[in-house]
Each structure stands twice: as structure tokens, then as C-alpha cells.
Amino acid sequence: MIAPQKVKGIKPIAALSTAMRTICIIIVSASLFLLSHSGMAQESSANLLMDVRWVGIGMASPQGNHLYLRVHRDGRVEYEDGRMNAARSRFFVRTERISPSEINSLSEFLGTSGVKSLAREYPPVVTPLDHYIVVTVLLPRGKKSQTIKIVNFFPTSPKGSEAYPAALIQLLCRIERLRTSASFGITADRTQWCKP
Numbered sequence: 001m002i003a004p005q006k007v008k009g010i011k012p013i014a015a016l017s018t019a020m021r022t023i024c025i026i027i028v029s030a031s032l033f034l035l036s037h038s039g040m041a042q043e044s045s046a047n048l049l050m051d052v053r054w055v056g057i058g059m060a061s062p063q064g065n066h067l068y069l070r071v072h073r074d075g076r077v078e079y080e081d082g083r084m085n086a087a088r089s090r091f092f093v094r095t096e097r098i099s100p101s102e103i104n105s106l107s108e109f110l111g112t113s114g115v116k117s118l119a120r121e122y123p124p125v126v127t128p129l130d131h132y133i134v135v136t137v138l139l140p141r142g143k144k145s146q147t148i149k150i151v152n153f154f155p156t157s158p159k160g161s162e163a164y165p166a167a168l169i170q171l172l173c174r175i176e177r178l179r180t181s182a183s184f185g186i187t188a189d190r191t192q193w194c195k196p
Contacts, residue, residue, distance in 0.1 A: 047072050051138040052175055058131035069175050075103050079179045110139055114167030124152035125159040155193040
């Protein structure tokens with residue numbers, strides 16, 4: 001076995017602070033996310049209406065990079081879900097269909113100025129202690145795409161109403177409603193912020 005060599009000025013990861021380790025994990029996860037997204041966006045962007053990813057880090061449940069929702073223009077909806085098996089979750093992709101009128105309604109909503117003007121990133125409204133949940137929404141717009149990243153979404157926080165515009169709440173609520181049989185969600189208290 002080869003002993004690790006010390007490089008002047010570089011600390012081993014164990015010597016880094018918790019915050020620095022978390023930042024390293026987020027950077028690696030974001031890089032993996034971008035790599036996984038680049039091929040998908042090119043291969044099916046003509047038929048893709050929306051693609052949403054979930055990255056859970058630390059005490060998040062679930063952990064890792066997951067397909068949170070993918071909606072195709074033909075009405076096909078896909079999302080990852082989990083089953084507990086011997087204290088471990090096993091993930092699989094559920095496929096459902098929505099009607100042409102639902103697709104038209106969603107497409108019209110995604111084309112509104114409220115959605116188009118959403119910021120690229122919404123940071124946490126409360127400093128996270130032990131986890132990060134990053135939800136990234138990709139909306140193809142011709143040859144370009146709009147990306148909206150939400151970190152540790154907390155709409156019921158006292159700061160939530162000023163941090164999250166109505167269009168973002170509506171977008172995330174529509175996403176939650178399309179995941180009809182999902183075992184996990186953006187928040188545990190969807191009924192508190194996602195009103196009919």
C-alpha cells in the first residue's frame with residue numbers, strides 16, 4: 001500500500017471544517033448533476049417540457065441525485081420513487097400520463113412572464129445545520145433553457161413569503177401535484193403551502 005503524500009498547503013478532507021466539507025459535497029453533486037443533465041437535454045429537448053432534479057446531501061431523505069419529475073409534451077410524466085427494503089430505499093421510475101388539456105395548461109403556465117422572470121437560484125431562508133436539498137428545475141426554451149435552483153425550500157418559514165415569489169410557489173405546487181404516487185416530496189408539509 002502506498003502512503004498518501006502530503007502536499008504543502010493542501011489539507012486532507014478530514015481536516016476541513018464541516019462547512020467546507022459540505023461545500024465540497026455540493027460542488028461534486030452539482031458537477032455530477034450537470035454531467036447527467038447535458039446528455040438528457042440534448043437527446044430529448046424537442047419533446048421535453050420540464051425536467052426537475054433532486055439532490056439530497058447530509059441528513060436529507062432521500063440522499064443522492066434523483067429524477068424528481070420529467071414531463072414530456074406528449075403527456076408522459078416520469079418521476080423517481082422509493083420503496084423501503086431491509087431498511088434501505090430501492091428507487092424506481094414511475095411513468096404516468098396526463099391529458100392534452102393538462103399539458104396545455106402546464107405549457108401556458110411555464111410560458112408566463114412570472115415563470116420566465118424567476119431567479120436562477122433561491123438560497124436557503126434558514127441556514128441549514130445538517131442537510132441540503134437542492135431542487136433544480138430545467139425548462140427548455142427553444143435552443144436555450146431556463147434553470148431555477150431552489151436550496152432547502154422552506155415556504156412556511158416567516159421569511160418564506162418575501163423570499164419566494166408567487167410564480168415559484170405555483171410552479172413547485174404544480175410539480176408536487178404531478179407526482180401523484182410519490183413517497184417523498186419537496187417538503188413534508190405540502191398542504192401548508194400548496195393550496196388548491
